[in-house]
Amino acid sequence: xxxxxLNELTFFVLAIFVGIEVISKVPTIxxxxxxxxxxxxxxxxxxxxxxIAAGASSPVNIAIGLVAVILxxxxxxxxxxVTDRMLEMxxxxxxxxxxxxx
Amino acid sequence: xxxxxxxxxxxxxxxxxxxxxxLSSPKGARNGNFxxxxxxVIALLATLPLLHFTTAGVTIILIGVxxxxxxxxxxxxxxxxxxxPQMVALFNGVGGGAAALVAVAELLRFGEHPTFTxxxxxxFSIVIGSVSFAGSMxxxxxxxxxxxxxxxxxxxxxxxxxxxxxxxxxxxxxVLAVASVPFSFVSLMVLALVLGVAFVLPIxxxxxxxxxxxxxxxxxxAVAASGFTLNNFALIVAGxxxxxxxxxxxxxxxxxxxxxxxxxxxGAFGKVQAGAAAVAGQExxxxxxxxxxxxxxLLAYSRRVIIVPGYGLAVAQAQHAVRELADVLxxxxxxxxxxxxxxxxxxxxxxxxxxxEANVPYEQLKEMDEINDEFKNADVVLIVGANDVVNPxxxxxxxxxxxxxxxxxxxxxxxxxxxxxxMRPGFAGIDNELMFDPKTMMFFGDAKESLTKLxxxxxxx
Numbered sequence: 050x051x052x053x054x055l056n057e058l059t060f061f062v063l064a065i066f067v068g069i070e071v072i073s074k075v076p077t078i079x080x081x082x083x084x085x086x087x088x089x090x091x092x093x094x095x096x097x098x099x100x101i102a103a104g105a106s107s108p109v110n111i112a113i114g115l116v117a118v119i120l121x122x123x124x125x126x127x128x129x130x131v132t133d134r135m136l137e138m139x140x141x142x143x144x145x146x147x148x149x150x151x
Numbered sequence: 152x153x154x155x156x157x158x159x160x161x162x163x164x165x166x167x168x169x170x171x172x173x174l175s176s177p178k179g180a181r182n183g184n185f186x187x188x189x190x191x192v193i194a195l196l197a198t199l200p201l202l203h204f205t206t207a208g209v210t211i212i213l214i215g216v217x218x219x220x221x222x223x224x225x226x227x228x229x230x231x232x233x234x235x236p237q238m239v240a241l242f243n244g245v246g247g248g249a250a251a252l253v254a255v256a257e258l259l260r261f262g263e264h265p266t267f268t269x270x271x272x273x274x275f276s277i278v279i280g281s282v283s284f285a286g287s288m289x290x291x292x293x294x295x296x297x298x299x300x301x302x303x304x305x306x307x308x309x310x311x312x313x314x315x316x317x318x319x320x321x322x323x324x325x326v327l328a329v330a331s332v333p334f335s336f337v338s339l340m341v342l343a344l345v346l347g348v349a350f351v352l353p354i355x356x357x358x359x360x361x362x363x364x365x366x367x368x369x370x371x372x373a374v375a376a377s378g379f380t381l382n383n384f385a386l387i388v389a390g391x392x393x394x395x396x397x398x399x400x401x402x403x404x405x406x407x408x409x410x411x412x413x414x415x416x417x418g419a420f421g422k423v424q425a426g427a428a429a430v431a432g433q434e435x436x437x438x439x440x441x442x443x444x445x446x447x448x449l450l451a452y453s454r455r456v457i458i459v460p461g462y463g464l465a466v467a468q469a470q471h472a473v474r475e476l477a478d479v480l481x482x483x484x485x486x487x488x489x490x491x492x493x494x495x496x497x498x499x500x501x502x503x504x505x506x507x508e509a510n511v512p513y514e515q516l517k518e519m520d521e522i523n524d525e526f527k528n529a530d531v532v533l534i535v536g537a538n539d540v541v542n543p544x545x546x547x548x549x550x551x552x553x554x555x556x557x558x559x560x561x562x563x564x565x566x567x568x569x570x571x572x573x574m575r576p577g578f579a580g581i582d583n584e585l586m587f588d589p590k591t592m593m594f595f596g597d598a599k600e601s602l603t604k605l606x607x608x609x610x611x612x
Contacts, residue, residue: 054268057379057387064375064388067168068395075175077518078491080400080499082184085239086174087396088367090167090187092242093389094249094374096198097381101256102212103202110256115211117252122219123226124246129188130227131238136181138507 085132092125159197160385166190167389171396177513194385232508233465236498237294240363243370244287250373250390251280251343255336257380267327272379274323277336278343280373283366285347290359290366293351300356308353309417315346350416357539358415360498361404365416368397404499438574441592443601446568447608450476453530455486457522459561460506462496463536463572467598470509473535476606477511483609488515490522490532490559492540523560532564536571536598542583551581567591570601 075083098121102114167190173183204212223242230238254276261269292298322339354362371393378386405412450456464473477487489511495502503516517525526532534541541561544551561567567590574586585591594601 053382054379057382057384060384060387061375061379061391064391065395068171068392069399071168071171071392072175072396072399075400076177077403077493078500078503078516079175079177079180080404081235081239081501081504082180083171083174083500084364084367084397084400084498085235085242086171086184086187087371087393087400088239088243088246089184090170090191090389091246091250091367091371091374091393093191093194093386094246094253094377095191096194097253097374097377097383097386098215098249099195099198099212100202100381100383101253101260102215103204103208105208105211105256106205110259111207111211113252113256113259114208115215117249117256118212118215119219119222120245120252121249122216123223124219124242124249125191126220126223127227127238127242128223128246129184129191130224131230131235131242132184133181134227135232135235135504136184138504 082132082135085128085135089125089128089132092121092128095121095125097121153201156197156201157384159193160388163190163194163197163385164388166193167392171392194389198385231468232505233468234295235501235504236360236363237291240287240290240294240359240366243363243367244284244291247280247283247287247366247370247373249280250370250377251277251284251340253377254280254373254380255340257377258336269380270327272376274326274339276373276376276380277339278319278323279369279376281340281343282347282350283369283373285344286351286366286369287347287363289348289351290363293356294359300359302355303352308349312346312349315342315349318342319346354416360494360501361401361412361415363498364397364401364404365412368394368401371395371397404494438586438593439589439591441568441594443594443604443608444611446592446594447605447610448612449566449568450480450485450531450533450605451483451609451612453480453485453566455525455529455531456480456488457526457529457532457561457564458487458489459532459534459537459541459559460489460491460495460502461535461537461540463538463570464598465496465502465505465536467536469535469597469599469602470505470511472599472602472606474506474509474511476602476609477515479606479609488517488522488525490519490526490561491516492519492537492559493557495537495540519557519559526560527563529564531566531568532561533568534561534570535602538571538583539581541585542581543585544581544583547584553581561585562588562590565590568594570594570596570598572597 098117102118105111105114166186170183170187173179173186254273258273293300319342326335351362371390375387375390375394378390405415480487491502493499539553541559543562545553545556545558562585569586569591
């Protein structure tokens with residue numbers, strides 16, 4: 050086992066504990082926004098999609114890269130925007146907006 | 152990896168953790184989302200200098216980001232608040248698909264003989280990512296009502312799913328031990344996609360939030376696995392954070408429903424027996440229904456009213472109407488509060504989001520533990536489009552599929568007003584004794600129209 054893999058495993062294990070610890074005090078009412086927020090964070094796969102797309106030259110790689118970038122961007126952009134839309138509503142009463150007509 | 156990039160990834164990881172932390176309080180939550188988004192931007196920008204772009208690479212990245220960006224923004228902006236759960240499912244699914252594709256591309260790059268430390272996480276990511284993608288799409292279709300929300304079961308289903316899983320394990324071993332011919336990845340992906348579909352089909356609409364949460368955690372793990380393949384710390388840390396917190400969130404959700412995760416995933420909710428019981432239960436029994444005028448008077452001269460909102464309210468887009476009713480009641484000096492069951496709506500917290508959209512004051516929203524002792528002091532409990540969360544069967548009949556689920560003590564109020572479209576049973580598909588309670592009055596109709604009628608009736612009283 051090389052050093053880099055060892056480092057990666059360390060990060061992996063520590064991140065498990067941090068991930069559990071950091072949300073253990075979340076009130077029930079924020080579960081949906083939180084799920085949506087974590088959903089946006091795994092959009093980090095866009096970094097991976099860009100890495101594999103960057104050097105693409107064969108048709109297969111180009112196709113895979115393109116689809117991966119589209120899917121990952123949808124995940125990250127949609128995830129953050131929809132989370133923001135939910136949380137926007139928690140800001141309270143002091144700024145009454147004009148009610149949307151539906 | 153150069154030091155600068157490593158440091159940037161470290162900053163991004165810290166921002167993700169801080170963001171999750173901030174998301175845990177209503178005040179800081181919105182900032183938490185921005186914090187996490189900032190972490191994402193830093194991680195993305197830090198990655199770019201590392202890469203050697205081909206012309207084709209630059210082109211597909213630009214096109215892909217443009218398409219994905221437009222789809223993401225438009226989808227997230229246009230979606231109705233009631234459709235949030237399926238939107239989360241959709242965004243989660245595409246993330247899982249992306250993780251699987253990244254792993255495929257990486258394995259192809261390594262060619263014939265990838266080392267075990269590359270092949271193992273790649274194969275893991277392909278399987279889990281594909282299951283998450285296909286499963287999320289089925290969850291989306293069920294919640295969007297593109298297909299039936301009831302569990303789809305057939306004899307020997309567990310066996311078929313078990314065989315599918317076994318076939319995947321067999322393929323994984325073949326891929327790892329034998330050779331990385333492209334054909335085997337394709338078969339693996341197809342099998343995993345089929346398993347994803349087969350896995351979610353037998354799960355009913357009511358349990359879908361738990362499944363989405365679980366698949367969210369799956370995608371996190373698939374992303375982390377892709378990170379191991381690419382030796383990318385940002386992917387490993389962020390993916391693992393999501394995998395771990397998503398797993399805990401999944402457990403919290405199924406706990407709130409009073410069901411073990413195993414029974415959610417493999418129980419198929421005994422729909423046949425429950426359906427039969429519902430029919431038998433309704434025979435020869437009558438319910439009391441009331442007019443808007445009667446109810447308006449009752450409400451107007453109450454001191455304490457507790458509103459129990461449920462998914463029916465969300466479907467009818469009645470959150471503004473319910474606020475209006477609460478406003479006219481408060482003007483007359485009636486004390487109004489909302490009792491929010493942990494799984495009201497279709498996800499924990501979903502109902503709070505909807506009511507917040509209608510500017511319902513945050514302080515009036517009471518969680519179950521906080522309000523359950525107050526029902527006995529309430530003059531009227533107004534149940535708007537909720538059903539299973541007030542079903543006394545959860546306390547009294549051990550045979551019921553929802554037995555053991557914590558419920559709101561609506562039956563202890565002096566008067567119970569049940570607003571429903573029809574006598575149809577709720578998501579769990581079982582009969583509700585509360586409707587036949589002598590204290591209960593039924594008020595049938597679309598939640599929004601009914602509430603509007605009540606508002607004028609209260610004004611007139």
